[in-house]
Amino acid sequence: MGRSPCCEKAHTNKGAWTKEEDERLVAYIRAHGEGCWRSLPKAAGLLRCGKSCRLRWMNYLRPDLKRGNFTDDEDEVIIRLHAILGNKWSLIAGQLPGRTDNEIKNYWNTHGSAAAAHRAAALLHPATAVPALASAAKPSPAASSSDDGARSSSSTSGGASAGEPRCPDLNLDLSVGPPPPPPADTPTSRPVCLCYRLGLRAGEACGCQADHPSGTQGLRYFRPLEQGQFI
DNA sequence: AATCTTACCAACCGCTTTAAA
DNA sequence: GTTTAAAGCGGTTGGTAAGAT
Known part of the structure; x- marks a missing residue:
């Protein structure tokens, strides 16, 4: 069977959105609301895939979006929820008004592993948290992971080089039981x-x-x- | 000042889920 | 009950700004 493409790829723009495209999309949604994403690009005069329009609106153009750094409280919520839900970014985003799943996912994949390990330890096992590990949130050049490293380490504790654990007495097993x-x-x-x-x-x-x-x-x-x- | 490396974020791709016919 | 289209979601990639050398 196979699925038909979600849009006519030959006639759609890709890559970064221009200011004009943003304005068209915002103007259309203000006038007509979030309707059928598939037909929206044509109706709005955009050479974009409906999916792309939805993503742009959800992640960037929505008026209720909160921009800027995550607060400590938001950070804490993300860590708690991620420990329970795993990579269910949309569910986590649902508990953080003004934040998008994409934003939280990016945040987790970049800041998540090292900083979250410490904070999760502090949240879940306050008595065993090791304050010194707080420095993991500001990785030193030697400890900093590459972009790929940060991506791949989102599910690992990361960082420690062979033979010399940085915090040998800290149990970073954050697995969540039933x-x-x-x-x-x-x-x-x-x-x-x-x-x-x-x-x-x-x-x-x-x-x-x-x-x-x-x-x-x-x-x-x-x-x-x-x-x-x-x- | 030029080049390289790292970190961040926007956007795309493909799969799954849901709803309508 | 089955098929199909649309929407939603999560993983991944690519561009670029900022910092280091």
């Missing part, structure tokens, strides 16, 4: 809200009402955080 067993009175067949697994109680950041196991409803989704609200 969630803690629910209290005895919690029916195990019901979904348990992620926020509960993060240690939050009903009403804290999460609007799902349940299964913070004392809750009574079976909803499993959680609302995006309000501006300035963090897990």
Whole structure:
């Protein structure tokens, strides 16, 4: 069978967006909203693939996007959620208003491995966190990883050269086991809200009402955080 | 000042999921 | 129930700015 291409590649622009293209896309979406991405480029007079338009809008042009560096709180949320969800960037982005999955993914793949290792250790095992490793967030020339290294090390602790671990007594095994067993009175067949697994109680950041196991409803989704609200 | 290296980010590609016919 | 198109997602790549030599 095979899939038809998502757009006519022969007649589409690729690469960086021009200011004019941005303006056209923004103007069109302001006037018509986010409709059918496939037909949008033609309707908006853009020589772009619908996918490309969607990506540009979602990752760059949306008015509610927050630009600039990640705050410590955002950093913390990313680390916590990544420990539980893995590379589910869209889910993580859903908990960080104004941030995109692409942005978080890029952040994780560049800053993630070294800095997150320390911060995750501090968050998950405060008693065993080693302050000295904080310097890993500012890699020295000797310890800095290349671009490829940062990419490939996103799932490793990275850095230590053969034979000489930089922090030999630090256990960086960040693997996350199964969630803690629910209290005895919690029916195990019901979904348990992620926020509960993060240690939050009903009403804290999460609007799902349940299964913070004392809750009574079976909803499993959680609302995006309000501006300035963090897990 | 020129060149090289590193880090960052925007964008593309291909696969999966979802919804409609 | 099956097929197909569209949307969404995650991995990867390429360009470039900034810093180092």
